Amino acid sequence: MSSVIKVLLAEDQGMMRGALALLLGLEEDIEIVAQVGDGDEIVPQALAVRPDIALLDIELPGRSGLDAAADLRTRLPECRVLILTTFGRPGYLRRAMEAGASGFLVKDGPVEDLAAAVRRVLAGERVIDPALAAAALSAGPNPLTQRERDVLAAAVDGATVADIAAKVHLSPATVRNYLSAAIGKTGTRNRMEAVRAARQNGWL
Amino acid sequence: MSSVIKVLLAEDQGMMRGALALLLGLEEDIEIVAQVGDGDEIVPQALAVRPDIALLDIELPGRSGLDAAADLRTRLPECRVLILTTFGRPGYLRRAMEAGASGFLVKDGPVEDLAAAVRRVLAGERVIDPALAAAALSAGPNPLTQRERDVLAAAVDGATVADIAAKVHLSPATVRNYLSAAIGKTGTRNRMEAVRAARQNGWL
DNA sequence: GGCCTGCTGTGACATTTGTCTTCCCATGCC
DNA sequence: GGCATGGGAAGACAAATGTCACAGCAGGCC
Secondary structure (H helix, E strand, C coil): CCCCEEEEEECCCHHHHHHHHHHHHHCCCEEEEEEECCHHHHHHHHHHHCCCEEEECCCCCCCCHHHHHHHHHHHCCCCEEEEEECCCCHHHHHHHHHCCCCEEEECCCCCHHHHHHHHHHHCCCCEECHHHHHHHHHHCCCCCCHHHHHHHHHCCCCCCHHHHHHHHCCCHHHHHHHHHHHHHHHCCCCHHHHHHHHHHCCCC | CCCCEEEEEECCCHHHHHHHHHHHHHCCCEEEEEEECCHHHHHHHHHHHCCCEEEECCCCCCCCHHHHHHHHHHHCCCCEEEEEECCCCHHHHHHHHHCCCCEEEECCCCCHHHHHHHHHHHCCCCEECHHHHHHHHHHCCCCCCHHHHHHHHHCCCCCCHHHHHHHHCCCHHHHHHHHHHHHHHHCCCCHHHHHHHHHHCCCC
16 A cells, blocks of 8 residues: 555544544654634545545534535545444435445544544445444334425424424425324334434434 | 652543553653552552642542542542543532642643643642533532432433332332423423533432 | 225314413421 | 512413314326
């Protein structure tokens, strides 16, 4: 391995971002060429600096890291994507794979894993926690339809049926139907539990 | 300053904990003498290694970092406490001060702040983000009574009135009364919004 | 063409939730 | 003693929520 690995790092928490950048910078074969704290900056920055690998958090201000990953796949196909997230949710992993990510790492693990994962991804490997992969397979695909997700997502902060109806441009009666369907499919008793369950599985 | 600053680090996210430990370890005058990922281990570890300062996250498995801080105040008074948290919630800051913390840092800021804050706390200063202090003062104290907090906390995951009543050993009618009071005091429209608001302010 | 699925909408119904008023009882304060 | 305060509880009522059955319409599949 002769040349240095160029890394783009997207992470919203300043202290985490700075710490990871410093740590990876200590490795001789790794160089951080861009740091962003907002999902909307990922693609423009990547196009500007052309990194070998993008290290993306999922939950960011602006666009989600998963959306950005899908975009990078088409706009900068030579750039690998390694998702780095707090939550090892089955649905997240599934969506990451569909978005063309080469790896999926949870922030719970030891720091040493990170540089190792970067190198393995660059070597062409797929890096995925085996336990998480098993969970994603056993959990099955997302049972919620697009509309059900929309409505449930609009219900997160305690919005009333009328609020949700206005937000998604549907009749209040229809909103209640979708909520009822989502509650049924998630096996829960009310929308609050349904939201919890959907979040837990990475279905939103 | 002749001797080295001994630091105990409590943080649940493995990667964050490792990264912070490595970073602080790079400073010549700082040594990490203990790392814990569980709130229940803070006090025992502190008593064992007797650090000069404890760097505590608030939201941990086991005991909250705030509870541990209050305990350290009495069990190991010579140990300063610096709270390091994701969420700059007014209620958290207030409770941290009441628990005898010497500083309150949010994880959003740059990493350089951390070592600086540690040194300043050890020098006897109080380290608090001025904007956050202002917010905490303007927000006023927690308006919720103990019971209202209990009931609201039991309502977080979509529990029904009956569930909550069973959990806190109250009559369902009383639970509804408290929920109504909490909704009124938070200026919200339903329990879901009330829970959000209370969380936001660090009142739970 | 038939069949299924998904999206949108209604109306009716039972249940849950939120609000208000009232009550009892203990505590503490003057 | 007199009196406010706060926790706990009940009942009554209106509003919101969850369920169900049904219906029209589009698209995809065999």
